[in-house]
Amino acid sequence: MASRAHRLVRRLSSAASSYDALVIGGGPVGTEIARLGGLIGLDVAVVDPRGALLAAPTGYVSKVLLDVSNCAERNSRVVPREWTHAKYALDATAVRALAMTADLFQDSSVGADVVAGRTEFAPTVIQGRAAFKGRDASGSYEVQVHGAAPTVVHAPTVFIATGSASTRLPSLPFDEANATGWIFDSDSIVGIGRVPEHIFIQGGGLIAVEYAFIFERLGAKVTLALREERVLQGKDVDIDISAAVGARLEERGVEIRYGDGNVVKVTPPAEHGGVGSVELGSGTVVEAGAFLSALGRGGAAKGLNVENAGLRPPLPSGHLAVDYNSLVAESTGGDCRVFVAGDTVKDCAIYPGGLLSTGLAQGHVAVRGAFPEAWRATFPPVGRRVEGSKMDAFPAVAFWIDDGVATVGVTEQAARMAHGDDIGTASAKYSETVKACVQPRPDDEFLKIVYLKTSGSILGVHIFGKDASEMINHGAAFVNRGQTIWDVIHSIPPAVTYDEVFLRAARRACYSMAQFSGERA
Numbered sequence: 329m330a331s332r333a334h335r336l337v338r339r340l341s342s343a344a345s346s347y348d349a350l351v352i353g354g355g356p357v358g359t360e361i362a363r364l365g366g367l368i369g370l371d372v373a374v375v376d377p378r379g380a381l382l383a384a385p386t387g388y389v390s391k392v393l394l395d396v397s398n399c400a401e402r403n404s405r406v407v408p409r410e411w412t413h414a415k416y417a418l419d420a421t422a423v424r425a426l427a428m429t430a431d432l433f434q435d436s437s438v439g440a441d442v443v444a445g446r447t448e449f450a451p452t453v454i455q456g457r458a459a460f461k462g463r464d465a466s467g468s469y470e471v472q473v474h475g476a477a478p479t480v481v482h483a484p485t486v487f488i489a490t491g492s493a494s495t496r497l498p499s500l501p502f503d504e505a506n507a508t509g510w511i512f513d514s515d516s517i518v519g520i521g522r523v524p525e526h527i528f529i530q531g532g533g534l535i536a537v538e539y540a541f542i543f544e545r546l547g548a549k550v551t552l553a554l555r556e557e558r559v560l561q562g563k564d565v566d567i568d569i570s571a572a573v574g575a576r577l578e579e580r581g582v583e584i585r586y587g588d589g590n591v592v593k594v595t596p597p598a599e600h601g602g603v604g605s606v607e608l609g610s611g612t613v614v615e616a617g618a619f620l621s622a623l624g625r626g627g628a629a630k631g632l633n634v635e636n637a638g639l640r641p642p643l644p645s646g647h648l649a650v651d652y653n654s655l656v657a658e659s660t661g662g663d664c665r666v667f668v669a670g671d672t673v674k675d676c677a678i679y680p681g682g683l684l685s686t687g688l689a690q691g692h693v694a695v696r697g698a699f700p701e702a703w704r705a706t707f708p709p710v711g712r713r714v715e716g717s718k719m720d721a722f723p724a725v726a727f728w729i730d731d732g733v734a735t736v737g738v739t740e741q742a743a744r745m746a747h748g749d750d751i752g753t754a755s756a757k758y759s760e761t762v763k764a765c766v767q768p769r770p771d772d773e774f775l776k777i778v779y780l781k782t783s784g785s786i787l788g789v790h791i792f793g794k795d796a797s798e799m800i801n802h803g804a805a806f807v808n809r810g811q812t813i814w815d816v817i818h819s820i821p822p823a824v825t826y827d828e829v830f831l832r833a834a835r836r837a838c839y840s841m842a843q844f845s846g847e848r849a
């Protein structure tokens with residue numbers, strides 16, 4: 329590895345052609361990998377088409393729109409619900425996201441040594457699109473960067489974090505001239521530029537549901553058509569959370585067509601800005617001013633020429649197959665030092681895929697696995713995750729759907745498959761908390777604990793409601809440390825917070841466990 333001083337000099341002089349590690353993709357996962365690599369003393373380069381870190385709009389666009397739609401709804405009497413506000417907010421967020429990267433690489437948490445180095449451990453960012461060329465005589469990977477200044481980069485270790493791209497059904501008329509500006513996928517929807525009177529959304533996953541809330545709040549009539557019998561089924565969300573989210577959508581006036589997600593005929597509008605129609609498998613015809621097809625996302629590994637690096641070609645979905653635990657890319661033979669993390673991964677021990685929290689956890693595992701000694705030398709034992717602990721297996725997952733859905737561990741349905749009648753569940757509503765007396769919450773918001781009745785061990789925590797994405801971190805600690813419902817009772821303060829739902833649910837679990845052991849005795 330190059331010394332710190334050496335690296336700094338090189339960085340200040342010009343872009344080098346060889347690095348300790350190369351990260352392909354500067355989204356949130358690639359950026360995190362680069363940050364960790366820098367912290368453990370590696371000379372890292374990141375290649376990204378935008379020539380900047382965190383510049384890809386993948387994740388934040390819908391979150392900004394959700395926020396804008398909430399504001400628009402609150403202020404609808406004063407401000408018309410127009411797309412212009414969304415545009416301003418998106419631009420402002422893009423600027424803030426870029427500014428954030430400077431702070432990321434000034435992390436002072438690791439100790440005086442690193443603080444002294446400061447921005448020295450920031451990566452070199454190379455603008456362009458990367459593709460593997462092969463391996464050089466020393467075994468380093470040769471990667472061609474197609475950008476404003478084409479270059480070839482050499483690195484003995486490569487991390488692929490190229491993210492995802494929306495899936496387009498070939499049967500839909502994305503390429504027809506009169507469908508332009510009417511039909512969208514989960515990437516192009518950000519360019520809609522208007523709030524249609526009626527939008528038809530195909531799909532029942534995270535993105536379809538999120539946009540159903542967004543457009544409904546912006547004032548559009550929304551029809552959501554999905555093949556499944558419940559929303560969010562694909563992300564393996566707990567059955568009660570799915571039901572609550574579906575019910576909330578319907579209560580807000582979204583028309584949900586369960587089990588009717590097959591589109592058999594599409595007629596785009598005759599003229600730009602007009603109304604087109606969508607015929608569903610049931611024979612129902614929906615007329616709408618816009619059509620969003622949100623049918624999942626594939627990995628963005630095509631075009632990387634991974635075969636030149638001795639890797640197996642991307643799967644038809646565009647994902648890369650990896651070793652389940654180490655995230656090393658599957659190769660056709662020989663040693664392999666290519667790791668994959670984030671949305672590009674197909675299946676691995678850290679799931680569900682296609683989400684930011686799991687992607688970041690995968691990034692940690694990949695860096696730690698690629699450079700175990702440097703990792704151990706940098707992070708003091710006390711701060712290290714215990715090897716083999718469940719901590720990596722169950723990162724908390726947060727979907728920013730409406731007020732928030734967050735989940736960690738296993739769902740009730742999965743737990744019952746494994747443990748049958750030994751599974752207990754206990755729930756508590758936000759509206760039961762003291763805080764809700766002052767700041768009321770809708771009656772459908774709740775927390776649910778899935779636990780083993782025989783031991784009280786907590787297997788899963790699922791939340792639908794305000795601040796779910798923050799509160800779930802308590803749940804992650806309980807699940808990953810193998811804690812019980814008594815630990816919840818002893819560690820959650822009953823102060824004036826919505827966290828009180830943990831306490832209330834845990835007390836209910838205790839009560840029903842007492843009954844359970846009584847019945848067994």
Ligand SMILES: Cc1cc2nc3c(=O)[nH]c(=O)nc-3n(C[C@H](O)[C@H](O)[C@H](O)COP(=O)(O)OP(=O)(O)OC[C@H]3O[C@@H](n4cnc5c(N)ncnc54)[C@H](O)[C@@H]3O)c2cc1C
Pocket residue numbers: 352353354355356357358375376377378383384386387388390456457458459489490491492514534535538628631632669670671672682683684685686687725726727728729
């Ligand atoms: C609408 C929507 C809503 C979402 N909501 C949530 C949510 O609520 N919660 C959640 O956890 N997750 C959510 N996600 C998922 C989350 O955004 C992704 O998991 C996350 O962005 C993945 O990060 P990544 O770095 O792997 O990929 P990306 O963010 O896609 O970044 C990949 C980067 O790689 C670059 N790249 C691609 N090919 C190349 C190449 N050949 N050479 C160089 N660079 C390349 C791309 O330009 C991009 O900059 C959502 C995603 C979408 C689309």
